[in-house]
Amino acid sequence: MTIVGLTGGIGSGKTTVAEMFKELGIPVYIADDEAKKLMNESSLVKQELIELFGEKAYLNEGLNKAFIANIIFNDKSYLQKMNAIVHPRVAAHFEAWALKQNASYVIKEVAILFENGGDKACNYVISVTAPHAVRIERVLKRDETTVEKIEAVMKNQWTEERKIKLSNFVVFNTLLEETKRQVLIIHEEILRNLKF
Numbered sequence: 001m002t003i004v005g006l007t008g009g010i011g012s013g014k015t016t017v018a019e020m021f022k023e024l025g026i027p028v029y030i031a032d033d034e035a036k037k038l039m040n041e042s043s044l045v046k047q048e049l050i051e052l053f054g055e056k057a058y059l060n061e062g063l064n065k066a067f068i069a070n071i072i073f074n075d076k077s078y079l080q081k082m083n084a085i086v087h088p089r090v091a092a093h094f095e096a097w098a099l100k101q102n103a104s105y106v107i108k109e110v111a112i113l114f115e116n117g118g119d120k121a122c123n124y125v126i127s128v129t130a131p132h133a134v135r136i137e138r139v140l141k142r143d144e145t146t147v148e149k150i151e152a153v154m155k156n157q158w159t160e161e162r163k164i165k166l167s168n169f170v171v172f173n174t175l176l177e178e179t180k181r182q183v184l185i186i187h188e189e190i191l192r193n194l195k196f
């Protein structure tokens with residue numbers, strides 16, 4: 001199975017671009033959604049996260065996201081420990097999922113693909129990018145958050161420039177129509193390469 005990694009920093013538009021590939025009939029795996037599912041549903045993962053963060057890691061309604069985000073995005077050692085609990089399991093889940101797909105290729109959307117060396121398991125990598133100020137503006141509009149919190153997440157992700165250099169394809173996500181056009185070109189290019 002050909003695996004195409006799709007990455008980009010907070011607010012770049014990864015999920016928006018992933019939706020466009022879905023519309024072209026390509027199976028899409030959103031690693032962050034699966035990670036959250038696992039953190040909410042696996043009793044083993046829950047237990048390990050409570051050992052790491054304490055009882056406050058969970059509320060009655062599930063994962064205490066604000067509490068965890070505040071810790072991990074301000075202390076790298078906690079981020080690394082949480083990643084070590086969650087990411088290997090998401091990787092195994094993805095592999096099983098990919099095997100079941102019947103398509104020319106699959107898209108794996110991961111916010112921190114290069115940061116974790118996940119790019120090595122991909123045949124191609126697409127980076128989605130947008131100007132810094134635009135990303136902040138989008139996230140402020142989408143989430144109940146602050147500029148400081150967004151900047152704290154950004155500090156734990158590679159810069160757009162660093163990711164772009166290592167990517168096979170780049171989507172410049174400003175005008176949606178223009179983004180769609182770029183997605184179609186990349187899709188056709190991947191299909192063409194698969195024929196050889």
Ligand SMILES: CC(C)(COP(=O)(O)OP(=O)(O)OC[C@H]1O[C@@H](n2cnc3c(N)ncnc32)[C@H](O)[C@@H]1O)[C@@H](O)C(=O)NCCC(=O)NCCS
Binds near residue numbers: 111
């Ligand atoms: C920390 C959590 C609880 C915060 O949830 P919240 O709903 O407030 O924020 P959201 O999920 O929208 O994430 C905000 C931004 O942080 C980024 N982010 C999420 N996890 C990580 C991480 N491990 N390292 C760096 N950036 C991350 C997201 O991609 C996004 O850009 C949540 O992000 C989470 O459960 N993260 C762990 C899962 C994970 O590692 N996902 C990344 C890809 S598998």
Ligand SMILES: Nc1ncnc2c1ncn2[C@@H]1O[C@H](COP(=O)(O)OP(=O)(O)OP(=O)(O)O)[C@@H](O)[C@H]1O
Binds near residue numbers: 012013015176
């Ligand atoms: N080209 C665009 N024009 C206008 N709004 C956009 C555009 N692309 C994305 N958005 C909006 O910006 C917000 C961020 O986009 P999206 O959720 O796709 O980013 P993301 O990279 O997946 O973010 P995160 O890493 O935080 O999950 C969303 O509310 C989305 O609808």
